[in-house]
Structures are given as structure tokens and as C-alpha cells.
Amino acid sequence: MRKFVILFVSFFGCFYLQAQLTVNYSSGYSTYDTDGMRELLRNIQTSHPISAIGAKNVGNFKASNLIHVIDIGYMFDKHEFGIKAGGYHSTGGKLSVTDYSGAYSNLFIVNGFRAGMYYRGYFYTFRKNVKPLFSFYGEISPGIYLSEFKNERFFIVNDEVLDSAEVESKMNSFSLLAQIGAKFNVTEIFHIHTALGYDIADKTEDENSAFEATYMNWSGIRFSVGVGIAF
């Protein structure tokens, strides 16, 4: 019942304020700093006994990836704010060597999911027939990264398991995304948009890791293109 009351109040508010509810989906490209994890791989690779067995780096923490972002917010006049969910990042690295006598594999996966608030200020709007056709905006989005560190490793020699582990730990870090973008209203409801910015995030260190200096820095460029609806 309380949920219905809240929903009614929201709709009534939006109607009274002449606000629009916007839902945006963006897909884009993001970069991030994986130097820490790469260094971790290098350290492992050069440490004993991994260096002796000649483990090869078969995945070295790719520093860019596609992202998907969903914004849900309210827009009235030149302002839009809401929640921003998305920016799911996933990267990993792996050391591997295998022969008849044994196998070594050490896979690290770091996932980061960003969630936060956003504010957009439309500072320029080109209108056609009074109706806004496209707009430029600036966006500030504070948020947190929900990071997940996974390590799956095994070391088997002569059928004897020397090491085996599947470790998972979760860490959080703050971030602030600043970007500018443009929105093109295809119809009164449907629009497409693009944005380019930079996300500044705290280093996320896996304090539970068995290895030293296991940290991820999700800071990086964010570029996205998406579609949205406003009603």
C-alpha cells in the first residue's frame, strides 16, 4: 500500500511540476587503469616457482571495455537528475602453462559495477518549432564502484595439487564521473544521446588477496552512445 502511495505521489508530482521521467540506455566504451593488476601478474610470473615453470601471460588485464549504462531520472526544464546504474566493467588476466607433467593456471577477474546519482544540466538547447531538437549538457555523477575480485588458480604437478583456490572478495570505492554530452530528440519521447567524460575513482584494493598490491583503478574515459525515452 505504501508503495502505491509513493508511486501516486511521484506521478502527481511530475504532473504538477510538468517534469518528465527519463529512461536512458547507453552503451559505450570505457577505459580504466589496470596497471596494478598487470604488475601483479608480472610479479607472480617472475616469482618462484612460476618463473621456473615458464608460465605465460595469456590475458593481461585489458584496459578498455564496452559498458552499458541505464539512467533513470527526472528532467524538468534544463535539469535532469536521477540514478545511474551501469558501467559494468570486467577485465582479467591469466598466467598459464600446461604440459604432460602438470598444469598451472592463475586467473584473475576484476568486475566493477558502478551505481550512483547523476545530474545533467542542459546548457544549450536547439529548438525547432519550440520543441527542443538537440541539446548539449554537462553531467556530474557521484557514485560507487562495487568491485569484485576473483582469483581462480590451480597448480598441479604429477597429479599432485600443489595449489588450488577460488577466491572472491568484494570491495567498494567512490567515484565521480564528469562528462559532457549531446542529446538529439528524434521524437517528442524518444531521443538519442552521446556523452564523453572521465570517471575519477578511488583505487580499489583487494585486502583479502593472497598476493600483494592487488588493486584496481576504475578511473578512465567514458564514452557512450545511447537512446532514451522521456515521458
Place this chain on the structure above:
Amino acid sequence: MKKYYIHVTILLLFLVACEYVNEEDYFVEISKPVDKEIVLNLADFPNGDTLYIYKRTELDYQLILPEGELLKKRFTLNREELVPLNDYIVLEPSGDIPYRSVLTLEIEIESGSESIAGKLGLENYIGKFDFTVVFIPDATLHLENVTHHRNDNDFFELTWDKPELEQYTVDKYRIIYSHHRNEYVKEITDPDITYFVDSMAVFGTLQYRIETFFKEAIREPWIDMYTTEIVFPESSVQFEYTGVNSGKISWPKNEYQSKYAFAIGYFGEILYEGTDNYFEIEDIVEFLRDLKVVFPFAYGSGWVELYVLPVTTTDTSRDWPIHHDILITPSLITLEENRGAFKLFTDRSREMLFVNNGKEVWVYDSNNLLLLNHVIVNALPDAWNHLAYCSEESALMLFTYEDCIEQVSYDFKNHERIVFETEEKLDYQKAHLGSNDVVYIRPVVDILPEGEPEVEGKLYAFDLISRELINYFTFPNKWNETVVSRDGKYVALFNNNYPVSSVSVYQFSSDEYTLVYYEDIPLNGQINENMCVYFNEKESNQLFITLAPGSYSNETYAVDLENGNRTPMKRISYICSDPYTGYIVTNHGINCVIYDQTFTRELFKQERTYIDNLFHNFIFTSSVYSPTLYYLDLTNYLER
């Protein structure tokens, strides 16, 4: 419910932005190295075996290793590392090592494999060898019960116990011994044979080196020395009479089968060789003469050598063991200690032979030397330089001492001390008892200062029974010597004046002395030459004059007092005569000649023979330096 939606949303997002996936593996194509064996030879003991360590032992080891770097070679004993030397390790029992321990050798050789396991060293060639080590520190590491005995064939047999220690497996015995200056080596390859027969081992010091070799390479041979001595005790070689003038020399029969060679004297000629432990002497006198040995055998020349030889040898040399001994002549009396010379005197009528030494008196049958009586006369002084006589008339024995004459009856029941009553002090020690029971005695001759006039000498004659002075005989010089015949019939008076001596013989009667013989005897110029005068013990009218007695230039002749006839000079010295036969014993140096009563015919001639007395054809020898009275029966020889 709210959490559900969140999860669904995240899942959807994951579906559109998948989590990092990497299924790529780096597979290295490489082949497995061929297995190679590590071989350890630890003193020929198989792996897992038990080693018994009794003393400090060096364990040689050899390793056959595959090619590759030696990564590990580690000997441990009870997990404590041993430091191996080049090619052996040393194990030694000590107080802190457990009785049972574990010896381990771990070897690791790099295989060179490029695989993961190889690079980790998990594909190296590894050898691990374990041995159980039992430490026995107090074991006896030599042959036990090494001994010898005479076997059934009368040979020397050396025996020992077979070693029973663990891992002391006998391979063979080697026995090294020597005889006759030759070394012999005998090897016994059957470990169960624990005896050795040495047919050449018969006598003397026998020494055997027994080397015991073991099949285990780590075992040093045992060296056992066994020494024994097979000897005869001293005085084992005996002479014994088997008849008159025949005898037998015998010695103990040797324990082992052997033969003998007998020689008299040092490096002497071998007189007998055979398997009997004795040999017969058919004619002792000839035996002595041929050998030029001295009678009695033990009187300075009784050194004999008895070779004890293996029966198989034909070689009789001094390299074989020799028993050196003194050939013992049977003695009439042997005292426990030397107490001075024996005094022998005889009663012809009763055929009794008396022997006196100290307080002891032995009485024998003079025909066969059977002991009739032996008495210790405590009344006699313990003197050694006295004279002894017997009275055939009164059956009394007389012993002359410095201050008196002790008289003892033949039955030892009566004893009396005789001191004659005279104004002068008498020299009892030189008293003479004639068979006529008259005691002849001279006063003590005092030494007068130089320049004093000569004093006449006296010879008193006392009756033994009445102790009355019968008469006395005076002569101008008291330094003159007087000799009384056995029967008391004659008194010889002589001096050693240089350059001319003289001998006067007076016949004694109850009231006067009648000169029956006189002779001046020029001495040959040697200041120390002297002369002695004797009467034949049987026929007192036979006078013997010996010039320079005992010297190389000695000369003796006999004078018949009844007719004054003289025998030719003989280069001998008078020693004594037999009261029974009148045979005359003479010598020249150590050579002895016995003449018949005529002093012309040699009855017995023996080089290097000492004779002190001759009674009833028994010769007697004694010495102030020997506690033994030797005798030899010459009856048959002298009567031939």
C-alpha cells in the same frame, strides 16, 4: 523482494556486458624423459639389509648415477647427517647411538627435463636407500678359545671356535707359522674346519698367526696370535744306572709324536737319534771316555742338548727346538742347600761307609751303597772344615773340631767329647785316628815373630779308649808336615824347604819312632813348588810323594817302605786310594787315572773326571760348592 529486483537487474546487465572469460591455456609440447636408475653398492649389502657394526667400520660405497648434476647426496643416521669421505662412510658404535639405527642415503640427480615437474625438480632422478644398522659395541672381535691339544695321532692340533657374530661370515683361515727358520702358510677355505694339525710342531716355542678372513668386504681380517711353549722342566734329562757301569739317559716323553737327538755339551756331537725318549749306555766309562766328558755329568760338564724333532724330518740341525739341560748323575745325597764338602770314611771290617755333612751322618753298606742309617747328631757342632774317622776296633766315629774331638758310637747311642790333657794347646781339628785306635795330634802351631829361633814340633799319640798319652814324637821344626798312615803304623815327616826338601818316615811303636825311610828331594826352583806325602789306605807301607801337587808339573812316585823301592815318576798328583783294594786315584789337572796297587798298571783312565774318594770301587765326587754327593760304581771296570 527489493533485493530480488536488484539481482535481476544486475543479471541483465551481466548478460549484456559479460564477465571476463579466458579459457586459453599455454600448452607446452614436450616429451617425458626416460626413467634412469640410481644404483648404490654399499659394501655389497643390498638395499634394506641390516648392517651389524661392531667397531669403527669404513663402509665403501659406489654409486652408478645417470647423467646430470648431482643435486643431493646425503647420508643420515637416525636423520642426523653423516659426513661421507670420498668413497666411504664411517660408522662407529658409541654410547649415544641407539642399538638399532637407520642409515639412509638420499641421492638426487637433475634430470634436465624441461617440463613443469622437471623445472620444479619433481622429475629428478631420486634414489633413496635405507639400511638398518645394529650397533654392537662390546663384541669380541677375535677368535675365541684358541687352544691346542694332542690329537688322536699324537700330533699338535690347534683349535678355535668358529666366529658366530652376525655378518662375520668366515671366508677362510690363514695360519702362518714357522719351523726350522722356514715360514709356512696354511689356508683353510672351509669355514667349518676350525682346527689345524701341525705335524712339525713338537717342541719349544710355537707361535701361530691365525688370520680370519670374512666374506663381508667391510670386515677386516682378525689377527690372532697364539703362542705356546712345549718344554721339559729343568733337570728332565736323567742319568740312571741300569747295572754296574751301564746306564741309561732318559728324558720325558714328548707330548707330541716326535723323535729326539741327544748331544752332550754345547754344540756337542749328537750321540743318539731316535724316537725313544732314552738310550742305553752299555759302558759308562767308555762312554765318558769317548765323549771326553767329566764325571759326574752334572759336575760342570753335564750340559746336554736334546733336540726334539718332528718324526718326518731328516734334518737334525740347531734350527729345531732344543731342550738344554744339565744331565743329572744320580747322587748318593743331595742336600737342600750347600753346607760344605762331604766327609767320607769307611769301616773295612764291617764294610760300612760313613758320610758326614754338618750334623748329619749317613751310614751305607760299602758293597752296594744301601743306606743303613741316617742320623742327625745334634751334639755335633755345625762345622764344615772338620775331619772324620771311624775306629774299626771300637766301632766309634770321631769328628775333629777346633777345641775337641766328638766321639759317636756307630749306633749313635753314645756320644762323648774328647779333650786330651796336655800342657800344650792341641790342634784337634787336624787330629788323625789310626785304625789302631791311636789318636795322633799336634799342638797348635803359634806364629812366632820373625827372627825367632825355630821351635821343635811334636806329634802326640793318645789311646782312644783310655785317653792316655802313649808317647810323643818330636822333630826339629814345628813347621814340618806330618802325615800318619791309616793304620797308624807310619808317620811321615816332610818339609818344603827350598831348594832341598826332605821326607822322613818313622815307624810307630808304643815306645819309639823308628826311621825307616829318608829322602832329600831337590825342588825344581819354583819358589811356590811344594810337595805332599801320602800313605796307601790299604797298604800303609806304600808311600806316595807328590811334587807340586795339582800343578801342571806335578810328579808322583811311590816308595815301598819295606824295601825302599821306588816307582818311576808319573806326571800326576796323588788323590786318594781305596782302603779296600788299594787302588790309587791320581789326576793330572782334571784327568783322572786309577792305578792298581802296584802303581804301575792303569785300571781306569778318564779325561776330565773328578774323583774325591774311592771306596770299594765306588768313586765319589763332592765339592764344597755343591750340596750333592755323586758316585759311580767302577767295580766291573776296575776288575776287568
